[in-house]
Amino acid sequence: MARGVIFAVACWLFLVGIVVQVFLAGAGLFKLTDFTPHGYLGWGLPLGSLLLPITAIVAQVDRRTVSLAGVIVVLTFIQPELAAARHTDPLVAAFHPVNALLIFWLSWTLARRATALARPGLRQPIAAAD
Amino acid sequence: MAAAVRAIGPARLLFVLAAWLFVVSVVIQTVLVGFSIFAQLGGSLHRDFAYVYGWLAPILVLLANVARVPARLRTITIVLLVAFALQTVLPSLKDQYPFVSAFHTVNALVIFGLGVTLARRATDWVRGLATAAPAAP
Numbered sequence: 260m261a262r263g264v265i266f267a268v269a270c271w272l273f274l275v276g277i278v279v280q281v282f283l284a285g286a287g288l289f290k291l292t293d294f295t296p297h298g299y300l301g302w303g304l305p306l307g308s309l310l311l312p313i314t315a316i317v318a319q320v321d322r323r324t325v326s327l328a329g330v331i332v333v334l335t336f337i338q339p340e341l342a343a344a345r346h347t348d349p350l351v352a353a354f355h356p357v358n359a360l361l362i363f364w365l366s367w368t369l370a371r372r373a374t375a376l377a378r379p380g381l382r383q384p385i386a387a388a389d
Numbered sequence: 390m391a392a393a394v395r396a397i398g399p400a401r402l403l404f405v406l407a408a409w410l411f412v413v414s415v416v417i418q419t420v421l422v423g424f425s426i427f428a429q430l431g432g433s434l435h436r437d438f439a440y441v442y443g444w445l446a447p448i449l450v451l452l453a454n455v456a457r458v459p460a461r462l463r464t465i466t467i468v469l470l471v472a473f474a475l476q477t478v479l480p481s482l483k484d485q486y487p488f489v490s491a492f493h494t495v496n497a498l499v500i501f502g503l504g505v506t507l508a509r510r511a512t513d514w515v516r517g518l519a520t521a522a523p524a525a526p
Contacts, residue, residue: 289490291487291488291490352427353424353427354423357419357423
């Protein structure tokens with residue numbers, strides 16, 4: 260039970276991190292700041308994403324949820340690489356914002372699944388959280 | 390099959406179609422902003438495309454009423470319309486209120502999330518109607 264709560268908290272914290280990161284991108288685009296804060300958090304989030312599958316495995320959730328956490332890790336590690344490709348391959352780098360949408364949506368889905376799993380007695384109707 | 394389609398009705402099918410078209414448009418819009426930032430294609434494509442598919446937001450509100458969709462879906466269409474209207478205003482505030490303007494990107498996540506939620510729930514609702522429809526003789 261406590262492990263499930265830790266997994267859910269990790270998922271929601273990661274989602275908050277994604278939203279903050281997207282705000283920092285907006286702050287850079289609209290000249291509130293430069294892109295330095297966005298860049299720093301962009302290298303920190305992939306490390307933070309590693310907690311998702313680790314806490315999922317520790318919480319002994321189903322394989323599908325662990326896989327979803329794994330996909331988020333891969334996409335989050337790809338994300339700064341996409342931005343870094345702007346000098347060599349700008350058309351590939353252009354998918355940086357689309358990948359952000361994907362990471363956001365999958366993280367939202369994972370956070371809702373983790374919350375449903377953490378609630379006692381709600382392990383069966385997990386599909387309702389999709 | 391024909392009985393199921395009749396039971397759903399054209400307005401409801403159009404509603405589902407428009408909801409998914411909106412989601413696809415948001416993804417294309419995000420690709421366009423990527424092109425303008427990273428491939429220096431200019432921001433006008435991104436801005437102009439918003440005014441092309443932006444019509445879908447009020448059309449969804451209209452279709453939700455015509456198709457008599459459940460109240461929850463109707464509420465999502467209204468919230469989506471408000472979020473979309475806000476999205477078109479936010480960039481224009483960049484000189485006076487850059488902090489507010491910076492929420493343009495966060496609001497994009499909200500619009501995408503609402504769009505996907507609407508499209509998926511509308512699809513599930515219509516599927517339920519099709520399943521409940523009596524089989525053709």
